[in-house]
Amino acid sequence: MSSVSGTNTNGYKNIGKSDIEMTDMVQKTMREIAQQRKYLFFGGKGGVGKTTMAAATSLWLADHGYNTLVIATDPTVSLPEIFGQRIDGTEPTKIDGVERLHGLNINPKEAPGVFQRRLEGMTSGFGNPLDKEMMSTPCAEEMAAFDQFVGYLQDESYERIVFDTAPTGHTLRELSMPFDWSTFMADQIRDRKVLASSLGWNDPEETLGMLRKEKERYDNAIATLTDSSTTAFNLVLLAEKLPLEETARAVKDLKGFGIQVPSLIINLVIPPESLQGNQLLTRRSENQARYLGEIAKRFDQKAIMTVPLLDRDVQGLESLRSIGHVLFGG
Numbered sequence: 172m173s174s175v176s177g178t179n180t181n182g183y184k185n186i187g188k189s190d191i192e193m194t195d196m197v198q199k200t201m202r203e204i205a206q207q208r209k210y211l212f213f214g215g216k217g218g219v220g221k222t223t224m225a226a227a228t229s230l231w232l233a234d235h236g237y238n239t240l241v242i243a244t245d246p247t248v249s250l251p252e253i254f255g256q257r258i259d260g261t262e263p264t265k266i267d268g269v270e271r272l273h274g275l276n277i278n279p280k281e282a283p284g285v286f287q288r289r290l291e292g293m294t295s296g297f298g299n300p301l302d303k304e305m306m307s308t309p310c311a312e313e314m315a316a317f318d319q320f321v322g323y324l325q326d327e328s329y330e331r332i333v334f335d336t337a338p339t340g341h342t343l344r345e346l347s348m349p350f351d352w353s354t355f356m357a358d359q360i361r362d363r364k365v366l367a368s369s370l371g372w373n374d375p376e377e378t379l380g381m382l383r384k385e386k387e388r389y390d391n392a393i394a395t396l397t398d399s400s401t402t403a404f405n406l407v408l409l410a411e412k413l414p415l416e417e418t419a420r421a422v423k424d425l426k427g428f429g430i431q432v433p434s435l436i437i438n439l440v441i442p443p444e445s446l447q448g449n450q451l452l453t454r455r456s457e458n459q460a461r462y463l464g465e466i467a468k469r470f471d472q473k474a475i476m477t478v479p480l481l482d483r484d485v486q487g488l489e490s491l492r493s494i495g496h497v498l499f500g501g
């Protein structure tokens with residue numbers, strides 16, 4: 172793979188600041204974001220480079236001394252592919268050849284088992300039907316995968332957790348789940364109190380206690396997701412019109428949940444030195460320059476990072492380290 176350090180296009184001329192000024196400002200900010208937040212999310216449209224940025228960030232953090240876990244919440248094989256090894260769906264797997272880095276590839280097909288065991292463990296002894304109710308709903312797999320994800324929002328084993336999320340729409344639906352769940356639990360608590368008193372049950376407290384604990388778990392997840400000192404949701408996009416509009420929508424929707432987006436990563440930016448009179452590339456590059464300028468104007472409060480288009484796919488530790496260097500510096 173060609174080195175990307177020489178092709179860093181941060182401070183792209185059309186962004187309107189001098190290269191050096193922009194590079195310093197952006198790299199420091201991205202670095203700060205990664206160093207100061209425990210939970211780092213990478214979202215964006217399909218295929219823009221979310222898994223690549225999440226994997227590169229997790230490796231950079233591990234290399235810089237943070238005990239890190241990278242979690243794919245998207246049911247794809249990209250995380251194992253990018254690291255070139257098996258990554259388990261239920262237990263964090265050590266990434267070969269890297270100290271302090273584990274990966275988890277949450278698999279919705281395996282997750283219901285994990286979820287059901289957790290519910291059964293909690294409800295054993297008093298035959299509560301809640302687990303059966305939950306597991307029979309049509310979106311049980313998605314819910315179960317999400318429940319596993321929520322567990323990591325209260326984690327104490329890692330210093331940094333990096334989330335490679337599903338494309339934007341899907342992620343937003345998932346992120347709304349703890350909000351819905353918390354309300355669902357509150358309703359369950361209320362309904363079961365009414366049911367218990369009308370049926371003359373003596374001690375509904377055990378069931379209610381379990382439901383309260385569940386509600387607390389989802390309330391804590393909401394608190395973590397919406398705490399901008401703990402969590403950063405970074406969006407990856409391309410310098411094109413539609414991705415720009417979709418990013419603006421995602422920023423707004425995330426804000427609706429109280430989730431901040433401190434940074435944008437613009438991927439696949441054509442390195443100016445690769446143009447060499449090629450007309451097609453030059454036009455594409457001009458088109459990108461226009462949108463880079465617009466992105467900088469519309470999102471002037473955010474850290475904006477550009478990552479160059481490389482001459483091949485990103486795979487393996489060496490190329491991930493190069494991307495990490497572009498994003499965060501040495």
Ligand SMILES: Nc1ncnc2c1ncn2[C@@H]1O[C@H](COP(=O)(O)OP(=O)(O)OP(=O)(O)O)[C@@H](O)[C@H]1O
Binds near residue numbers: 224480
């Ligand atoms: N800067 C880059 N230069 C060249 N190839 C890249 C670059 N960034 C990502 N890629 C390649 O683009 C493809 C898509 O990247 P990636 O899998 O990270 O996207 P994604 O947003 O996670 O996709 P999905 O929505 O399918 O999960 C991969 O083959 C990756 O190696």
Ligand SMILES: [Mg+2]
Binds near residue numbers: 245249
């Ligand atoms: Mg991906």
